[in-house]
Amino acid sequence: DAGITQSPRHKVTETGTPVTLRCHQTENHRYMYWYRQDPGHGLRLIHYSYGVKDTDKGEVSDGYSVSRSKTEDFLLTLESATSSQTSVYFCAISLSGGPNYGYTFGSGTRLTVV
Amino acid sequence: RKEVEQDPGPFNVPEGATVAFNCTYSNSASQSFFWYRQDCRKEPKLLMSVYSSGNEDGRFTAQLNRASQYISLLIRDSKLSDSATYLCVVESFQKLVFGTGTRLLVSP
Numbered sequence: 001d002a003g004i005t006q007s008p009r010h011k012v013t014e015t016g017t018p019v020t021l022r023c024h025q026t027e028n029h030r031y032m033y034w035y036r037q038d039p040g041h042g043l044r045l046i047h048y049s050y051g052v053k054d055t056d057k058g059e060v061s062d063g064y065s066v067s068r069s070k071t072e073d074f075l076l077t078l079e080s081a082t083s084s085q086t087s088v089y090f091c092a093i094s095l096s097g098g099p100n101y102g103y104t105f106g107s108g109t110r111l112t113v114v
Numbered sequence: 115r116k117e118v119e120q121d122p123g124p125f126n127v128p129e130g131a132t133v134a135f136n137c138t139y140s141n142s143a144s145q146s147f148f149w150y151r152q153d154c155r156k157e158p159k160l161l162m163s164v165y166s167s168g169n170e171d172g173r174f175t176a177q178l179n180r181a182s183q184y185i186s187l188l189i190r191d192s193k194l195s196d197s198a199t200y201l202c203v204v205e206s207f208q209k210l211v212f213g214t215g216t217r218l219l220v221s222p
Contacts, residue, residue: 035212040214041214042118042201042213042214043201043212044212045209045211048209090157090158100145100146100205101146101163102146102148102150102160102163102203102210103160103210105157105158105159106157107156107157108156108157
């Protein structure tokens with residue numbers, strides 16, 4: 001068990017409100033990732049982090065920000081939620097410090113923006 | 115064009131059948147390749163890595179053809195529990211890119 005947990009598991013929020021999703025890992029892995037999954041698009045990378053305070057944008061970063069002030073926590077913030085951000089959000093960690101051995105995913109957060 | 119392309123299916127097969135999924139990728143510099151399995155409303159889980167020499171894990175065989183930029187997954191003697199979505203995953207510029215998945219339904 002890679003010790004990765006996401007919270008909340010489900011959330012319904014209103015358009016225009018800020019929302020923060022949390023990803024917590026217990027094993028000191030350096031690389032962490034946020035993906036969203038939507039029908040017809042598969043998993044798309046939002047942001048990723050390669051260490052404390054080191055983050056970078058992925059493919060679909062508009063409308064999202066991230067923070068990593070501690071190794072164990074990677075936060076994803078929707079600055080002003082829109083209906084197009086209704087999705088399932090997955091956090092992932094790299095066990096090897098890169099992509100070469102794959103990623104392990106958290107259980108996901110199902111977000112609905114109404 | 116998507117970086118990783120898969121036939122979405124669904125593939126409907128009876129128990130005991132052999133089924134094959136294919137995937138193509140666009141970045142010729144990609145170095146790492148995987149198949150993930152995703153059950154309905156669950157997170158993706160690593161099924162197996164894919165190597166140029168081909169690799170087998172029980173009933174599952176994965177193959178990579180770098181020249182054609184093509185990856186395959188073969189499942190022999192399908193079980194009901196194999197019903198899931200299978201995601202083709204390719205490393206591209208040091209990050210993993212996921213295909214949209216191929217859905218497999220195994221029936222009694």
